[in-house]
Ligand SMILES: Nc1ncnc2c1ncn2[C@@H]1O[C@H](COP(=O)(O)OP(=O)(O)O)[C@@H](O)[C@H]1O
């Protein structure tokens with residue numbers, strides 16, 4: 488894949504943050520009523536890592552991501568997260584959180600921040616480039632409520648990337664995409680990672696898909712972290 492500009496891969500701060508500890512979960516448990524969603528999870532995430540959180544449905548992936556995002560309080564244990572002034576985090580949540588009465592383009596425009604782009608022209612160039620790579624440039628006029636699942640997912644992904652994050656957290660971001668599109672998305676993340684140290688945390692129940700990509704695997708089973716490493720044992 489060829490990116491025309493370096494600017495596209497530029498996060499906000501992380502070029503100065505290589506190899507620092509960003510997240511640290513110590514003995515974290517989360518209980519919803521009678522359900523123990525996470526049990527004594529220990530996890531450290533360094534800047535510049537690509538991590539796949541894997542596990543079957545109900546294993547605790549979304550709960551873990553919500554803890555990293557600060558959306559979920561823990562029942563026991565402690566959590567260290569980076570301040571947004573040190574590492575800006577963008578999310579793609581499972582429910583996507585798009586503005587359904589707005590067009591796809593209007594949703595993408597909400598990512599524009601004059602403080603992080605030299606000009607609106609630069610922002611639009613990045614937007615055009617990402618939309619072309621993910622093949623949505625001809626459908627941006629559609630209202631989100633009229634878009635199919637794949638288009639919505641791509642809009643949510645592009646919107647998150649346009650904020651130039653240092654940390655990208657995504658919950659099943661490619662569940663409505665085919666393998667070729669998932670690969671294109673991974674290639675973008677990988678390029679951002681290599682060029683500028685973007686940290687990626689990607690949750691997926693699809694271990695066959697994840698096995699095609701490069702990164703550390705953190706595998707959950709019934710709320711327990713049972714494996715963390717690069718070798719693919721699952
Ligand atoms: N808000 C909630 N209230 C009650 N139970 C929940 C809630 N959220 C998740 N759970 C339960 O916690 C467990 C882990 O869920 P989740 O983190 O969504 O797993 P995953 O993302 O791997 O499918 C499941 O048994 C799920 O039913």
Ligand SMILES: [Mg+2]
Pocket residue numbers: 548549550581658
């Ligand atoms: Mg989930």
